[in-house]
Amino acid sequence: QVQLMESGGGSVQAGGSLRLSCAASRYSYESNCMGWFRQAPGKEREGVAAISHAGRSTYYADSVKGRFTISQDSAKNTVYLQMNSLKPEDTAMYYCAADWDCDTWRQARSPNYWGQGTQVTVSS
Helix, strand or coil: CCCEEEEECEEEECCCCEEEEEEECCCCHHHCEEEEEEECCCCCCEEEEEEECCCCCEEECCCCCCCEEEEEEHHHCEEEEEECCCCHHHCEEEEEEEECCCHHHHCCCCCCEECCCEEEEEEC
16 A cells, blocks of 8 residues: 655645645555646546656646646655646645556546645635
8 A cells, every 4th residue: 555645735826836745655566656636626636747756757737737847756755746827727626646657647547546635725
């Protein structure tokens, strides 16, 4: 089993920035790719961004390209999501997740592991 521990999130005004962090309890081939999904009330879950353990593969949803940047520290089994130019439509619960590979985000599959979630609220 792999546990995912999230930090960051909170409330910010439109145009502001937030940074999310997610640390995995250990490396596993089952958690080779880590990233975030988000879900807003009444909306479907959306894969936001993901990155492979070595950083060679990344994924971004079209809605966040150019504004969000995902990075990783493989020695710490930790990934970071820097969110800039935040918009009210970015408001959602953000869930850290981990899976075999980043196609899980591209194909909107359910990942092997989930974090507890952290709320991001962007006010206009």
